Amino acid sequence: MRDEVFNPNPVVFSAPKASGRQSDLLAHSLWVNDSPSSDDEADDLEPIDQDEIYDLIRSIYDPEHPNTLEELRVVSAPQITVGTNRIKVEFTPTVPHCGMSTLIGLCIRVRLLRSLPERFKVDIFLKPGSHQSEMAVNKQLNDKERVAAALENPVLLDTVEKCLSNVDGHELDHA
């Protein structure tokens, strides 16, 4: 499908330690807890936030490299904004001429399509100024019909499935 490698030697960042989500740190209880799950049965609401969206997309594999989007810093938590029923995801390709950008965007779109309640509308954009053909890619990624058409292509779908074979550290086994 592709014979050209757009970025043969990307910078791989070590995955930061799971430092806990921002909101948790602030709402920390007075007591040091051994088992963080003990407050599980409490019935407070935990709305979907940017960390959660980030958790969903950071484990996606790059189509070109055996690394995740998190390790390549293609996606990051601050680049995600969450509204009541609207989510905006921005991502940064590793090089401005990266021909994989559309595919990466498509993977993000499919992952969120499968993992978010239907009430959300998701917009996916390249980081402004990070890509040569930014407009074209953005347009393609946010056009419902084009996304649907792309997923009809079995070869493309197969590549997308490969990139999505890991959900938040949980390796999926498609038997």
Add this chain to the structure above:
Amino acid sequence: METTEKLVQTWMASGREEEIEEIVSDIEHDRTSLTDVVKALGEYLTAEDSNVLQKGVELLSLIVAKCPTGKLNKQSVRVLTAFFCGKLDDMVTVKPALHGIATLVSLPTISPAEVTLIIEGIFQHVKMRALVQDIRFKVFSIIDTLMAYHRDVLKSYGRRFLDGYIPLAEGEKDPRNLMVAFAIARVLIIEFDISEHVESMFNILFCYFPITFRPPPNDRYGISSLDLKLALRNCLNATPAFGPLAIPVFLEKLSATSRATKRDTLQTLVTCLPVYGSALARVWARKLWNALKLEIFQPVDPETEEEALKATQALVKTIYADEEEAMESNEDMHGLARDACEECIQILKEPEKSQAKPATKVLCTFLSTTPSVAKYAISQAIPHLNQLFRNPDEASARTATLFLLTEMIKATRDSAAKATETNSALSPYKDDLLAVLTVGLKSQSTRNIALSGLNALCSATGLLSDEEYGYVVHNASELLERSREELDESSDLLIELLKTISDIAPRHVVEQTLPILFSSLPDSAPARTDGPGREKCWQILSAVAKLCTQAELFENLVIRLTTKLDLLCFPSSEQVAAIAADPEPSAAYAHMILKALYQALASKAIMKHVDIAKYLDRLVPSLFNVFVSSAFLSEERPMVASEPRLIEVAGQIINLVVQSVPLQKQQLYAASLSQALLEGDVRSIAYGFQKVATTRSLSIFNEANTPAQRNILHLLASAVIALHKEARLSLTNVDAFLDMLIGWTLTVADNDLQKLSALHIVSSIVNRQVDELLSFLNNKLELFQAAEICNQSLSLDRRRWAIKAWTWLTKALLVRKHALAMSFTEPLYERFNDEAIAWDAAKAIGEIPAADKVLTKANHADVKILYVQRYVGVVLPRLIAFSKDGENPTKQTASLVALTSLIKSIPKAAYAHEIPSLIPLLLRGLELPDSEIRSNIIDTLLVAAEGESPEKSLVAEHSTTLVNTMLKNSKVQDMPSSRVRISALRYLAILPSIVKYEVLHPYKATLLRELAVVLDDPKRSVRKEAVIARSVLFP
């Protein structure tokens, strides 16, 4: 004679085992002789008819095989040998003849003359190619046996033996025969003069290299590919004479594409090179290195790379081992090591390139070759990398450079550790290294690598001086003062470095690091609203807990933290009012401090440090002092340390310390504990800053006393449960004491902490002294359950606690496999009909074999192995029978509850054999309304699913039920407990991997639709599982 003749005739017709047995037993009892047998066989042995002839020889060989050794004297052996050898030339009789010879060669009576005869016979007449495998195997076995017992005779043959043997072994293909042939070949090569046969030996051995044999499935001979490889390798490395012929073969095989071949060749090279010798290695060095380099710099997989590195190491070792003495300076280093080092250094000029890592690996392997090569490699690499690091033009490559340096340091340290010498090779460069690494510490991007480099440097034995350790500690401690955000990722590595140093030079850490850490801990608790402040406290505390395990450091930690604890619990007069108004933040802070102490102690306990015991006189009394004083003072005002959560952690600390105290000291301590328990005199266990603890007396069991004082029982219990069997409390009447404790639990105690503490004491005393308590136990068995558990006029809560008390008594008996344990479970089954407490009784059945923290080996309890299996063996079949019995619904339900609770608390292996009959019951149990039971069941189903596959699934027939029930349990509207929802979703996520796709296909659409709803669950952890469960359904 006549009988023998008859028997022979019968056998010739029948071929039965019985006749042989009879003949042999006749020979044994001197009723007949071998000569008679031969006479009786006479006509058959000379028969014209080949069938008859073959049978005749066969009978003789079978009799010889079974004949007792004593009956085969020299004379008969000679005759038989001559006879059998004479039959070797005939294709008809060769098989039985070889069989007979095989028996004869293992006899002690065989003489060199016969051996010669046999060898000549085999060499002359046996045509290996015409024979089937098992006959060829006989030939090899005969030679193998002769090689073992008559090697000198074979040797006297000289080259004629080899001339004869080589054609025999040529072309053999069967792995069973090859194993013997390789063993023979090794002896031949080592002990015989093969100088004229090197080439032919080489040919008959190297034709098998590399072994590609793969045993057929269920191979009953059990010869693995590895067996053959090792056997062959032992031949290939048996003589240096193979060297010149072998190396080209190895080089050729190395360029093959198969990974298995590459790896085999590399491993063989490692064993062969030292044998083939340095002269040859030097000749081929260049070519070998070029081939190896390819495997290292463009490895096909990590294993091959590893093997290639080992081969390189072997090559270098072989070349330079002999010249070790001649090497005086680096100038003397010539040849491969020099070239290879230079090549690597050339690559290292660009440390950020991907080739730099393998180049470093090569240099690192050189470090464990010969000292002079190691010295040379270090002298080339380290200064080069140091210089690179300092070069401002290369600043961008600093991380990579430091990484490579760290690898080098680690390799030097490890190679020195193997050779048990000092790290002298690094010492000329240690100043430079220290300088470079400390510079690395300053910048964020290189900090992590620099820390692990320093760690490697510090752990190299005998390299750094005390002052230098001080310097490292100084630099590391400076880092601690930086902001937390900046340090975030490095703090673990930093603590690790300090920990390494604290084992070697604790003084520096105590003097330089600890003051910084402790001074950043506030004396009073962060305010209720100060979340980040609390977070910071906890981070510092967990850092010191991790760091301070070395004896000197731990002592410091104990002093600092107990002082802090005292300040918190007994604030100065101006703060008293403020803290008494809201003691919770202070209590939470004190809780953190106690937790940190516990964590440090727990990691010391895992490492079995001996200095823990001495804290019985230091830490334990001051903890008692704090809590007892607080209990007294709490009558006047709210106290920080009367919080039960603090008491719990303090109990854990006391427990750990008492556990590690030796028996004799425990006995003394037990006396003090008894005084405190029975008379309320705490003077000998609770001394410390607060005088009030020692001036008043504690009366835990007095009904009129305060709950705060009663809570102290938990601390005492934590000590009591860790006592040895021989260190007893001084009780005049144990029965009465236990009865009092149980009665107190049921009538006086106010909370779970107190009740459980009392029951723990009861349980551990029963466990250790059961033999003296039989009347107490029998009394309980008769009266207690009637009076307390079955007594419907008592409150439900009291009856429940009576069951708890019962559980703990049974536990004490069960862990030591006491016969009474099983009788103690009986009354619980009877309660299954009692609707009020059926479920409690049922859950107790499951709790009895569950592991706990009281009756453990660490606590010196009497614990026998496999007690769980014994319990399950009796209880599980009964419960299954009860649950299937539909006549009594209350009992049936209770049995289901008991079943789930039991399965939850035992290892899978204990119930694995019952899984097929358990699954329908578990599915029924999912209908029970209790959410804890449901989540237990789903967890059990998850455990049961491990090792299942779609082809062999136990749950396939239940898939409709499973899908529907799990979906129902995963929705927040139907199931309020998030734990159950998570378990249900996890089960849905594994279902596709344990059930065939065809079975699940009809549910796919439903699952996708319903799970889409769960994606909007209010709980984050539930949504996460839903995402996974839904993702696995996509193609």
